[in-house]
Amino acid sequence: MWLAHAKFTVGVTGVVRNDAGQVLLLKHRLWSPERPWGLPTGFAVAGEEFPDTVVREVKEETGLDVRPGRLVRLRSGYRLRVEVAYEARYVGGELRIDPFEILEARWFAADALPEGMQELHRQLIRGETSV
Template sequence: MTARGNVWLGAAGLVINSNGEWLVVKKTYGGLKGFWSLPAGFVEGGETADQAAVREVKEETGIETELVGMIGFRTGVLNGAISDNMGIFLLKPSNEGQMIQRDAKEIAAAAWQSPFELKDGADVSL
């Protein structure tokens, strides 16, 4: 893992298909382990936050996407010492026919799900 210092910047992608379903993942590690969440990760040197969101979606799900726009920004402080920040970007699939190909090392499951189903799920962290 890259040394991030005490200021972190992450990027998440909300990918919505033509059926209105969201692309969600269950990570195999960390605080989101076992919970449906948006594909996300840290911004790397040499890329913008929106590029990181597109990259993370591709790495975690195999789905290629295009940027629609920024929809939010989450910020907080962890353990009183680490500034934890994440840009949330709206993305659309480049091609609706793509099959999900999850990264089995980091992602336990990936799926298209209705936001209405997700809102009532006990295993959801969105």
């Protein structure tokens, strides 16, 4: 079975909001210079529950603590990748970005998102995608 079937990576995204309803966006160093802004995103490790991936990735990239919420996206993605997204709520921590991956982290109102974002991330923020 292992040899006959495709192996997938799982990309997990967090739509992180604070108590004011603002969304956390990161300016990613390793993304396209034309579209560097996006939601916290990373890959699940073997055996990891996907909500835990959101918590880990946000902590690694920003130093912030989040509580995962409902699943908002689950689908096959680019090539051999599965895309998963969860809502998440900021619950604490001090902002300390990972300078290897992240250039900047800021809170944005949903109606004032920066230029240079993937359309999928805009849709996730607006709640236009679903499982």
